Amino acid sequence: MNPTPSRRAALALLLALGSLATAHAQSDKPLRLIVPLAAGSTVDAVARAIAPGFGKATGHPIVVENIVGAGGIPGTTQVVKAPKDGLTLGMISSNHVINPGIYKTVPYDSLKDITPIAVLATVPLVLVVNPALPVANLKELLAYAKANPGKLNYGSAGNGSTLHLAGELLISETGIDMKHVPYRGTGPLITDLIGGQVQLGFVSISQVGPQVKAGALRALAVSTPARSAALPDVPTVAQAGVPQYGFDAWIALIGPAGLPKAIVDSDYAAVKAALASPEAQTAMAAQGLTILDKGPELAPAFFQSELAKHQKLVKQSGATLD
Template identity: 40%
Template sequence: MKMLSRRHLLALAGLLAIGAPFGAGAADAYPTKPIKIIVGYSAGGAVDLIARSVGQRMATILGQPIIVENKPGAGTNIAVKALIASPPDGYTLMLAANALAVNPTLFQPAPYDLERDVTPVSLVARVPVVAAVREDSEWRTLQQLVSAAKAKPGTLSVATPGNGSTPHLAMELFQHTAGVSLRHVPYKGGAPAITDVIGGHVDVVAVNALEASPLAKAGKLRVLALMSPERAAVLPGVPTVAESGYPGFEASVWYGFVAPAGLPKPVLTKLHEAVQKALESPEVRDQLAAAGGVPLPGATERFDKLLKSDAVRYGKLIREAGIKPD
């Protein structure tokens, strides 16, 4: 017989675990050792902060330490591959963002298959993408920016954290909706993009609210609109894109826990319940609110549906706009 690959052995183990003796007794015992949360971004960023906040509360609920391991690089593909290579036993999770749904289209050949390689566990939170200009900009509203862009097609520039990032895709969607054309300037992260907008080198920046709000409060950035469906307490008085004349528009950064494919159902249930309880914690809610985040409790099926719909929505946009990774 041919030797089975590690992936085949892991998948087989997962199937056996689902169908047999991983019953109530084993589920009751889980977890019996520390759990690892992989983060595909550097320490100190939005995903890292949320992973540590929610993970700390989950550790108390599950009775085991939770360790956050940062594996940045390749647009989070390094982290996803580390997750996929892990045993589907509930001891390795990943706090993923929109890139999880985007990358199978953005990168070719596809680095992974969502349905084959990943088990959605639970959504955690949503953070708005914002469109902002420097504080002394002549544009005080989103409509003024749109009018200027229509008067000079392709001349105004927009900075984003990189090609294929959620803010980049959000701005591509907005340009399509508003009927404008902006010159895209990709950066290696939100901080340098913001710096160049403040310095007057780029006209507008699209980043998540966590990165923009401190500079808005410091009087260095003016946030024109939130791309979330509702306003954010961290940026009081800032309207949404929908309120600014584009009803139904929405583009946010979401975060959710995923596990390797083949995760036994009893373990999935226990992990999902732990996330839901963590999101009920006032401490976690306060920390999310400070980052501009809105908790997203709900069934695993809700997260699964979002993953699939975003893969379709952003996949179509990437193909039509010819977007390539950095």
């Protein structure tokens, strides 16, 4: 008797997971998962959420290691220089494709020196304004900005940050004139948004959701092509009147260049299994993330297009960090 399609799919998954131990030799050794950002960041939260399931699927104990500084360059450098045995991987963010434009020297090629394994999730951003600003929606904001050129200040988490580039893309698509105010992180930015020192900015939904619900900030639009489940009543920027706009930060799993295909494929199967766990799903939802399914076949093209897009925005912004 031939197995049913559902039984065939289940068998295929079991065979894929069963091959992980073969692809990952010496399974008693720990797998080092480098997060080139601070503990407590969104990327760090994702790494720790999937670590238990990822470790179970690969047969390795997972050690999440934070190596911070210079937009993630020191941590990513350790990933690209690691042996090609699959025991050192990296959990990176959009900074990876921004850094070549804002740093004069990056000690690796952002495309050639990595092996993309999976793009795990996107981080929706929301455009918020201080409630004292007399605008109720994005169209009114754009009209206000055009009537008052150069008078609006938009804040970000720093020069060349994703929050900065999200604002630059809005300027590019609409022709409005706003002044950029860089902060040292999102904490001070949110404080000054609420206080009115800056009038608007793009911030990740997880970081300002409570302030939006409390009325301390007004949400005008989300940056992603589709609405966010975390703010279902807030339209996208495209829906709100800027049809070509689309911007989101993202999180991806990479290894050093030349990682054997067997390891890449098994890691992709393992991370998919980890993301499907209730614990990971809950953690991702709490961060306001949208889970993606871009594996080793789709991830390289994604990296190429994101590098081109972000480098164009960096050049437009004139941002530099050294």
